[in-house]
């Protein structure tokens with residue numbers, strides 16, 4: 001039994017005027033603690049698949065099983081980190097990071113103290129009473145991650161969480177997120193357009209082809225890149241050869257040479 005089983009997913013969006021098949025024949029197994037990235041040309045269905053896994057969209061066909069049980073809706077078992085942090089602007093950082101716990105009725109002294117400890121680990125001690133607008137983009141994303149992890153989701157969905165950040169902040173956050181997820185033993189799926197980020201953070205990179213979106217190829221990351229930080233992975237000798245392999249495949253998909 002795999003931790004997450006994606007079984008023969010097809011999805012078509014129907015509107016009054018048209019039908020767009022976004023995904024076809026998608027099957028994938030993800031093990032507990034694995035970090036997977038979805039990469040592919042724009043419009044190949046990455047976000048649609050993430051939404052289906054999260055239970056936000058019901059697929060036209062196929063099933064998603066998390067620990068052998070069907071996913072039926074967005075529950076606490078799935079955490080989201082998005083490009084925008086979606087912190088409530090009128091609430092303090094402390095109120096923001098506790099909101100998931102409050103809504104799911106899990107807020108108590110123990111869970112509150114764990115969330116505040118995590119804020120500390122993220123280098124955000126002392127900003128608990130500040131409002132989101134007083135923080136930088138990178139700090140806000142870290143606070144959003146604390147809010148997500150506070151409810152102890154089993155699976156994390158990261159939908160281009162670093163794409164709005166400057167390059168240096170993005171590299172730092174990649175390391176911090178990777179470290180934090182490793183220490184919690186979390187399973188995560190990242191959607192990104194950045195090949196380097198996918199390689200540096202993942203155990204496997206899933207490359208999608210478009211029209212309709214299908215799994216084109218799955219790349220296992222070299223062993224020597226897996227147990228080091230994303231920053232060190234980007235600077236490792238093994239990085240450039242796997243980068244070139246994926247780049248070539250992606251380029252041929254985008255220029256239609258395949």
Ligand SMILES: Nc1ncnc2c1ncn2[C@@H]1O[C@H](COP(=O)(O)OP(=O)(O)OP(=O)(O)O)[C@@H](O)[C@H]1O
Nearest residue numbers: 013014020021022041042043044045046047048049
């Ligand atoms: N709500 C919707 N209604 C109709 N068609 C949709 C809808 N959402 C997405 N699509 C279509 O489904 C296909 C897949 O879209 P999706 O956003 O999942 O791709 P993506 O790979 O995440 O794209 P990008 O990399 O640009 O974010 C596209 O052809 C898109 O136009």
